[in-house]
Amino acid sequence: MVINYNDKMITSQTETVRLFQSDIPEELAAVMKAASHCRDKHVERKVFLRGLIEISNHCNCNCLYCGIRRGNQKIQRYRLDDAQIVSTALHCFQLGFHSICLQAGEDKDDNKIKRIADTVQAIRKKSKTMDPEKQGLGITLSLGELRYEQYQLLREAGAHRYLLRMETSNPDLFQSIHPPAQRFETRLECLHMLKELGYMMGTGVMIGLPGQTAEDLWNDLMFFKELNVDMLGMGPYIPHADTPLARSSRPMLLDPFAAALKMIALARLSMPDINIVASTALQTLYPDALEQGLNAGANVVMPIMTPQPVRSYYQLYINKQERPPSETIDRIAAAGYTPGLCEWGDAPHYVKRARSEGLGVRR
């Protein structure tokens, strides 16, 4: 991999690792500047918005880092009903967010997946009727590891993007933050299934996990390239007090914020035409983290649109940011970017891939 920036070329693992280990502000600024140029050239200065609707916090997984893990009995569980999901989605559409993401804890129960598929279909149909000139709401799903037939059902219902983070490409590190029943190989198989089914596929990692090294982050970048991803969502690991990982004795070796910005920048430089999110987790760390994420090369923001009464129950980590969507739009514009309203904002990488692989994007 060759990453060109600031007259320098990062061509090796050694140089990338050194960059992650450096705490020199000018080095971070240089890689961000180069990534920003690269973004302007390949995906313009436009920032797409995805209304994030957290439809349920019931979860059968027991990830050692996650606040909605099955074992956390301190939280109030909820599940939005179908009508609430549809009306929240249509509200997003009215605000000009023509793309939404339905996210939930993992639940492979066939009946629940069938209900989500029906809801996806209803959202597609109703949003198209609301504005027949346009293609309706684009739908991304983030429901975890499902079976092939379930991914297929959801795809046929009209969802066309799927986000499933690998969390880390290091199998040992993965296993150390998940119970033995949650396997690295299964996650990988799911990502391949999603691609096979023609989804625009997004993955990502957490940054700054206990025991995670700069070499791990280099390997993550290699992993994304190899997998030929269309979208990336990467964010800092933020400990949640009611999880086992928060009590880990393994040290955090990287500064999660600086490393996350460097990861965004290096991902942009090495995969110029994909969509990269300035994640919600990143935005919790500093007041200007949204702008910094964009300046590092991110071109997507996912404002939380979950209905107010249940929003506080979906705590993957502490201090989740709260901000009215209009403020996010204003800040994007104030930072010198065009808010990408009233369009789906597909990653150019996917559009090209879909054309060459004959995937046929369902509209």
Ligand code: SAH
């Ligand atoms: N069940 C779905 C979506 C919910 S979790 C799925 O598996 O995709 C969404 C993401 O939140 C996870 O993939 C993880 O990367 C992130 N996350 C969970 N706990 C976190 C924490 N403590 N700090 C930072 N990110 C976290």
